[in-house]
Amino acid sequence: MPSTWTTTPVTAGLVHGALELEHTANGILPHRLPARARAQNTDGQLAMAESQPSGVRLVFRTRATAVELDTLPTKRIYVGAPPRPDGLYDLLVDGHPAGQAVATGGNTLTIDMSTGTVEHGTGPVATLRFTGLSGEDKTVEIWLPHNETTELVALRTDAPVEPAPASGRRTWLHHGSSISHGSDAASPTGTWPARAAALGGVDLVNLGFGGSALLDPFVARAIRDTPADLISVKIGINLVNADLMRLRAFAPAVHGFLDTVRDGHPTTPLLVVSPILCPLHEDTPGPTAYDFSHLAEGRLLFTATGDPEERAAGKLTLGVIRDELRRIVTRRAADDPNLHQLDGRDLYGEPDHAELPLPDRLHPDAATHRRIGERFAAHAFTAGGPFGDGTG
Structure with a gap:
């Protein structure tokens, strides 16, 4: 493992696909609806869904061969139903699949569908690690789980990171x-x-x-x-x-x-x-x-x-x-x-x-x-x- 890590703040320049980033006690929570819309919503289902980062990804340029991402996921547990699989993170390098990871632990949301009750539980931050990447300058994307609320706590790499330039795509x-x-x-x-x-x-x-x-x-x-x-x-x-x-x-x-x-x-x-x-x-x-x-x-x-x-x-x-x-x-x-x-x-x-x-x-x-x-x-x-x- 690298002897020296560079920690890069997670900012809007690195997060693509979210409409707003909320600063929490743990880090950054991507939202797919802005605060004005969330304030007008009274439905818990939509509140949960918009906080699940479908299509949201970290995108940056780097020569790093190793990347670590600390996240705090919220896992859903449905009473009486089979356990849900942990959310997956997809790694792309220059647009090509290069790995996957899961974040274990995290907070829990226990939902009883027969009564409509919801219980919140707290858990530890998880660390994802991707290694063995090329040392060439490249675009790295980490797609967050589409169905799991995810707070971004810290990004570490063994080489500096900078926001990816505009892609020119629509x-x-x-x-x-x-x-x-x-x-x-x-x-x-x-x-x-x-x-x-x-x-x-x-x-x-x-x-x-x-x-x-x-x-x-x-x-x-x-x-x-x-x-x-x-x-x-x-x-x-x-x-x-x-x-x-x-x-x-x-x-x-x-x-x-x-x-x-x-x-x-x-x-x-x-x-x-x-x-x-x-x-x-x-x-x-x-x-x-x-x-x-x-x-x-x-x-x-x-x-x-x-x-x-x-x-x-x-x-x-x-x-x-x-x-x-x-x-x-x-x-x-x-x-x-x-x-x-x-x-x-x-x-x-x-x-x-x-x-x-x-x-x-x-x-x-x-x-x-x-x-x-x-x-x-x-x-x-x-x-x-x-x-x-x-x-x-």
């Missing part, structure tokens, strides 16, 4: 649900937005929030105020999950969300994506509930508790949402040539479900994340696509 900001957040992806670079961003040659800002893509105005304002060259919003599944609104409220809410985004990005390419196939809710409204009947087998599934007949009263299903989004975007696109739409079933449809069914009936597995990312990139980033400009 910035793609994406907003969506737990699928966009990365639920059940293998690692932080394995989420479908991360895969699509790599293939498209763009820098990712991932505002996918598990259980929380609910057309919140403060999220629209966060998108409005964030610099971006390309924007996509994936709308639908969480509105059904939460049984949050009826059809009468849905269309105005979508218009309002898009209007707010357009206030800050009037001509930016904007892609509206409808839900991928999810047989659970194609024709059956929410709310979505946990199905505990398979816990003894180590499986936690989901079930739809609505009645298809309730569509007549305005309850939302994925089919209803797709039809309404198509109508809304088609109407708006007549006056907005940079507004585009994509049917989510083109990313994951019936043939895909036959081959790669959703393991918990709601979320795709790692292989499906790869497929969705590759299909999104092929649709959006190639010449003639909504994000294609002939450069990447």
